Each structure stands twice: as structure tokens, then as C-alpha cells.
Amino acid sequence: MHLINTIEILPYNFCHNAYESPKGSSMEFPNEWNQFWKQCISDKKLGRLEAVRKGAYFVDIKTINDDELAIILEDELKDVELWDYEEQVSPINGGIVLEDDNITYIEPSCCGDIGNINDWESIFESEANKWHQLWIGHPWIYYKKNNGIIEFSNYTELKPAHDENICILVRVSEPLLQIEFNKIKEQHNKLEFRIRKVLDKMGIANAAQIAKLMTGNV
Numbered sequence: 001m002h003l004i005n006t007i008e009i010l011p012y013n014f015c016h017n018a019y020e021s022p023k024g025s026s027m028e029f030p031n032e033w034n035q036f037w038k039q040c041i042s043d044k045k046l047g048r049l050e051a052v053r054k055g056a057y058f059v060d061i062k063t064i065n066d067d068e069l070a071i072i073l074e075d076e077l078k079d080v081e082l083w084d085y086e087e088q089v090s091p092i093n094g095g096i097v098l099e100d101d102n103i104t105y106i107e108p109s110c111c112g113d114i115g116n117i118n119d120w121e122s123i124f125e126s127e128a129n130k131w132h133q134l135w136i137g138h139p140w141i142y143y144k145k146n147n148g149i150i151e152f153s154n155y156t157e158l159k160p161a162h163d164e165n166i167c168i169l170v171r172v173s174e175p176l177l178q179i180e181f182n183k184i185k186e187q188h189n190k191l192e193f194r195i196r197k198v199l200d201k202m203g204i205a206n207a208a209q210i211a212k213l214m215t216g217n218v
Contacts, residue, residue, distance in 0.1 A: 001100040001172050003180040005187050006058035006107075007114065008093040009049065011040030013075050030055030044071050046129050052097050056214050061094075072200050076214065077204070085206055090214040091115035095136055096184060098152075099171070105170040106152060112137030115216020117188050123150065124178055131160060142166060148174050192217050 006095035019039050034054040038047055046068055052058045052175040064072070066167070072092075080088045093118045095108030112135075119135045126132050128145045131153070139155040152168040153160070199207035212218050 003184050004097040005061050006094045011037045014044040015040035016043040026055035085204045089213040109137035150174050
């Protein structure tokens with residue numbers, strides 16, 4: 001089992017041309033959607049990047065170089081009035097992906113962002129033998145700790161009334177998850193520093209504060 005810290009790179013934000021998207025869903029045609037995504041983001045010189053799974057738009061932050069990060073940040077700030085950055089800058093879309101045996105079990109959903117790392121961190125401080133919501137966007141999931149094992153529920157937008165209403169998606173070792181999370185936390189803090197450096201290079205004022213807002217480290 002391992003965790004991946006990702007940024008979501010939407011194809012339509014980076015394409016110059018009106019490419020035709022595949023017919024059908026990304027679950028039905030992952031290869032075709034991956035090719036479409038690569039074609040779109042190549043317009044902005046991001047075509048080297050690879051999604052964590054075909055059909056998704058999530059990219060491991062460790063694989064993004066500073067030039068590519070500058071392109072992503074430019075897109076993030078294109079509609080921001082920087083004199084009012086404190087009200088207009090928010091965490092970058094993306095978040096944590098949980099994989100086990102090359103199967104993706106958990107990934108960010110709609111409105112999930114990289115600031116949701118704080119919700120993952122709360123797992124280790126939460127009360128045992130009780131279901132807790134893990135915000136990853138919506139739909140979200142629930143988790144419960146028990147004797148060194150953490151159970152994660154399937155995606156839902158409902159509050160479970162009883163344990164029997166919950167379908168278990170995956171079970172993982174709590175100590176192993178803690179080790180993986182510590183790696184992710186270190187990567188996340190390095191990302192804040194990298195964003196600050198890139199923004200400084202771009203000539204953006206208040207780079208340090210904006211980097212904190214973009215990563216949710218506030």
C-alpha cells in the first residue's frame with residue numbers, strides 16, 4: 001500500500017485547440033481518455049506528465065518539474081486579482097491517492113484539493129471504533145480504526161446510520177499508513193517551498209503567502 005500526493009491537471013485548462021473527446025466514460029475507455037488528456041495538455045508543454053491511472057487527471061507532484069509547475073501556477077492565477085489574493089487564492093485541486101497492489105482505491109473527488117491533507121492527518125488522532133468522515137471532495141468516504149487496522153468505506157454522500165449500512169472499500173495497516181503519510185507530509189511541505197520559489201521567479205508579489213494558500217498550509 002502506498003499514498004501519492006497529486007495535483008489535478010484538467011485537459012480543457014491547457015489546450016489551445018478544440019480536440020474531440022472520446023465517446024463514453026473514462027471508466028469504459030481509459031486509454032482513449034488518457035490519449036485525449038495528453039493531447040490537450042501537450043498544447044501547454046505538459047505532455048511529458050503521466051496520470052497516476054489512465055482515465056484520470058491526477059499527477060504525482062514529485063514528477064512535475066519547475067517549468068511545468070510554473071505553467072500550472074499561471075493557470076491557477078489567471079483569474080485572480082492579486083491585490084485581493086487572500087480572498088481569491090485557494091488550494092490547488094488534487095489530493096491524496098491510495099493504491100494497493102496497483103489498484104487505486106481512493107482518489108480525490110469533486111472539489112477535493114491538496115489542502116485535504118489535513119483531513120488525512122486527523123485519521124491518526126481520531127477516536128477508535130467509530131466511523132469518521134474523510135473529506136476528499138464529494139462523494140466522500142468514511143474510515144474507522146480498530147486494533148491497528150483502518151477500514152475505509154466506499155464513496156458516499158450519505159451519513160451512515162449503522163455499521164451495516166457501510167460497504168468496506170479497503171482495509172490497510174495503520175502503522176503502514178502512518179509511514180506513508182509522513183512521506184506525503186514531507187512532499188507537501190516541499191511543494192509549498194517550490195511554489196514560493198516559482199512564484200518569486202515569475203515576479204509574483206506575496207509569493208510566500210500565496211504558496212501557503214495554494215497548499216492549504218495556513
